[in-house]
Amino acid sequence: MELLLIRSCVGFPKFNFALRTCHPDKIKDAMNAFENMMRNRLEFMIGSRLENWQRELSHLKCKYGGIGIPMVEKIAWSAYTGSLCQTYELQNKILFGKFDTGVAKSRLFAVTFAFMEWKTQYATKAKISIDDVLNSKQPQFFLSKYVNEKVREDLLAKHDLEIHHRILLQRCSDDTANWTRALPLPWIGLAMTNGEYRTALQFHLGINVYNKQGVCSCKSKFPQISDKFGVHDTFCTKGGRLVARHDRVRDLIYNEAKGVNISCEMEANNLLDNRDRPADILFANIPGYRRRVCLDVTIVNAFQENPLEKAIAAKKKKYMERLTRENLDLVVLAIDSLGNVHPECLPVVRFIGSKIAEKEGITEAEATSRLKQRIIFKSVQFTAAAIMDRHLV
Numbered sequence: 001m002e003l004l005l006i007r008s009c010v011g012f013p014k015f016n017f018a019l020r021t022c023h024p025d026k027i028k029d030a031m032n033a034f035e036n037m038m039r040n041r042l043e044f045m046i047g048s049r050l051e052n053w054q055r056e057l058s059h060l061k062c063k064y065g066g067i068g069i070p071m072v073e074k075i076a077w078s079a080y081t082g083s084l085c086q087t088y089e090l091q092n093k094i095l096f097g098k099f100d101t102g103v104a105k106s107r108l109f110a111v112t113f114a115f116m117e118w119k120t121q122y123a124t125k126a127k128i129s130i131d132d133v134l135n136s137k138q139p140q141f142f143l144s145k146y147v148n149e150k151v152r153e154d155l156l157a158k159h160d161l162e163i164h165h166r167i168l169l170q171r172c173s174d175d176t177a178n179w180t181r182a183l184p185l186p187w188i189g190l191a192m193t194n195g196e197y198r199t200a201l202q203f204h205l206g207i208n209v210y211n212k213q214g215v216c217s218c219k220s221k222f223p224q225i226s227d228k229f230g231v232h233d234t235f236c237t238k239g240g241r242l243v244a245r246h247d248r249v250r251d252l253i254y255n256e257a258k259g260v261n262i263s264c265e266m267e268a269n270n271l272l273d274n275r276d277r278p279a280d281i282l283f284a285n286i287p288g289y290r291r292r293v294c295l296d297v298t299i300v301n302a303f304q305e306n307p308l309e310k311a312i313a314a315k316k317k318k319y320m321e322r323l324t325r326e327n328l329d330l331v332v333l334a335i336d337s338l339g340n341v342h343p344e345c346l347p348v349v350r351f352i353g354s355k356i357a358e359k360e361g362i363t364e365a366e367a368t369s370r371l372k373q374r375i376i377f378k379s380v381q382f383t384a385a386a387i388m389d390r391h392l393v
C-alpha cells in the first residue's frame with residue numbers, strides 16, 4: 001500500500017506541478033531535496049540501500065519493468081517542456097491580453113529551446129520534432145516515454161554490472177512489474193505479508209536478500225550454493241516449497257474457471273498409459289483448440305537462458321506425441337520466477353477472462369488483465385516465501 005501511495009498520491013504527483021511550471025535549472029536544490037526524500041522512503045520500505053542503477057530501475061514505469069517511482073531529474077525536462085507546449089498560447093493571452101505575433105514567436109522560441117534541451121539529453125537519435133510534441137494530446141507523457149526508453153537503454157549498456165544484474169535487467173518487463181500494480185485486496189488473494197513484499201521487491205531490484213552466500217541443506221547430489229540474491233531458493237526443492245507455489249497458482253486458475261462454470265477437472269488421472277499426469281487442469285473446450293486441453297503449470301528460474309521457451313519445449317517433448325494419440329492437446333502455462341508469462345497460455349487465460357467478464361459485467365480485456373495479474377501475483381508471492389524459507393547446512 002505504501003508503494004502505491006508513493007507512486008500515485010503523496011509522492012511525485014505532489015511535486016509535478018512545480019516541475020511543470022519551473023525551469024529545471026532554477027529549482028535544482030528543491031529537486032535534489034525531493035529526490036533524497038523519495039529515495040530514503042523507498043530504501044526504508046525495501047529495507048536496503050539502493051545502488052544508483054537500482055534507483056534508476058525503480059524509476060522506470062511498470063511497462064518498462066520498473067516499479068514506477070519517478071526520479072525528479074529524469075522527469076523535470078519532460079514536465080517543463082510538455083507544459084510549455086500545452087500552455088504557451090494561454091500564457092500569451094493572460095500576459096499580453098490579445099494575441100501578439102511578435103511575443104508569440106519569442107515564446108514559441110522558448111518552447112523550441114526547451115524541447116532542444118530535452119532532446120539533447122534524452123532523444124538525440126529519435127526522429128521527433130517540436131511539432132510532434134505540440135500535436136500530442138499529452139506532451140509530458142509523450143516525452144516521458146522517450147526518457148524511459150533512454151534510461152532502460154543506458155542501464156542495459158552499463159559495462160560494470162555483474163552477470164546476475166545484467167540478466168535481471170534483460171528480463172524486466174511489464175509482466176515482472178505487474179504485481180506491484182495490484183491493490184492489496186486480501187479477499188481475492190492479492191495480499192502479501194510485509195516480509196514477502198519486501199523480499200519480492202529486493203529480488204526484483206537485484207538487491208542482496210542475504211548478507212552472504214552459504215550451502216543449502218537441500219538433499220542434492222552436489223552441495224548447492226545458496227546465493228545472496230535468493231535465486232537458488234526460487235528453484236530449491238527443499239521442504240516442498242516449489243510444489244506449494246505450483247499448487248497455489250494451479251488452484252487459483254482452477255477456482256476461477258470453476259467459478260464461472262467452465263468445464264474442467266483438476267489433476268485428471270488415466271489420461272496417459274503410465275502414471276504421468278500432464279494436466280494440472282483438463283479443459284473440455286478452449287476456443288481455438290479442437291481437442292480437450294491439458295493445461296500444465298510450470299514455474300521456472302528466470303536466471304537461465306530462455307527459461308520459458310526451454311520449459312515449454314521440454315514439456316512438449318515429454319507429452320505431446322502421447323497426448324496426440326489420445327486426442328488431447330497441451331498448453332503450458334509457463335511463468336518465470338520474476339513473473340514473466342509466456343504468451344502460449346493466453347488463449348486459456350482469455351477464455352476464463354471472457355467468462356468472468358460476462359459474469360461481472362466488465363470488459364473482457366479488464367477481466368483477462370486482472371486474472372493474469374492474480375496469477376503473476378501468486379507466483380511472485382510464493383517465490384518470495386521460498387526465498388525467505390532459506391535453510392543452510
Ligand SMILES: [Zn+2]
Nearest residue numbers: 216218224236
Ligand atoms: Zn537448496
